[in-house]
Amino acid sequence: MNTPFDDARYKAFLEGGKVNCSVVNYSEIETRVFRLEPEFHTTASCSFSDYFIGEQIIELGQYNSIYGINENKEGYPIIRMNEFNGLFTGKAKLYSNKFSLDDFNLYSLKKGDILICRTNGNPALVGKSALVAKDYPYVYESHLFKIRPIDKLINSETLAVFLNTKYGKMEVRKFAMQGNQANFSLAKFKELKIPRFTELFGCGPKVSDF
Incomplete structure (x- = not known):
């Protein structure tokens, strides 16, 4: 398990010096999100008054498995994170020939x-x-998962923008598993805090309606 002590801090601790560390009470851990790793409790996150x-907010959440990837235009086109174009999906460059028509109908965009990118070395x-x-x-591709939000709560455009902002990235970083x-x-994703936006953003009901 990771520790707030390195050799210098441990030596200072033994010699009665000042050591900076954080203490998290068990009552703070025993919540809807049970996480023991220290990074979860020390990573910077946002404080939303209403979220x-x-x-x-999920209407649909879906993983996918891709096999038979090729560059020969055999099968169905595949979107990877490499093809993301700013805030939008770009043009597919690879194909998969191991999809049935039923699979395609289920997983097509x-x-x-x-x-959303679910795993990466970076x-x-x-x-x-x-x-x-x-x-x-x-x-x-299988390094991504797909969601569709409940539009009357938050529309897709607003959610996608939020996830790519500094504050959305902070939330993702806090809940991501490191290795x-x-x-x-x-x-x-289902544990994230997502702010309730007002009609000014085109996000369904006003905050005051809840």
């Missing part, structure tokens, strides 16, 4: 979907999101 929990890229602006005959590959799963 949803991620699971409250529809207007209002959001693709933690800064985990949680990177792209909006699907219209229906596309594409599927998505050789940083990982941000659909389950962790």
Whole structure:
């Protein structure tokens, strides 16, 4: 387990010197999010006065598995994070020939979907999101997952923008699991705090309506 002590701090502690460390009470851990790793409790995060929990705003959440990837245009086009174009999904460059028509109909991209990077060797890229602006005959690779929010609570455009802002990235970083590959799963998305925006943002009901 990670520790707030290094050799110098441990020596200072033994010699009665001043050591800076944080203490988290068990009562603070025993909440809806049970996380023991110190990074979760020390990572900077936002404080929203009014917010949803991620699971409250999801209409659809979906993983995918991709096989038979090729550059020969055999099968169905695949979107990867490499093809993200700013806030939007770009043009697919690879294909998968291991998809049935039923699979394609299940996993193809529809207007209002959001693709989110769930794992990457670079933690800064985990949680990177792209909006699907219209229906596309594409599927998505297994390093991504797809969500679609409940539009009357928050529309897709606003959610995609939030996830790519400094504050959205802070929330993702807090809930991501760190390791050789940083990982941000659909389950962790459901634990995020997502601010309630007003009608000024085109996000359904006013905050005052809740």
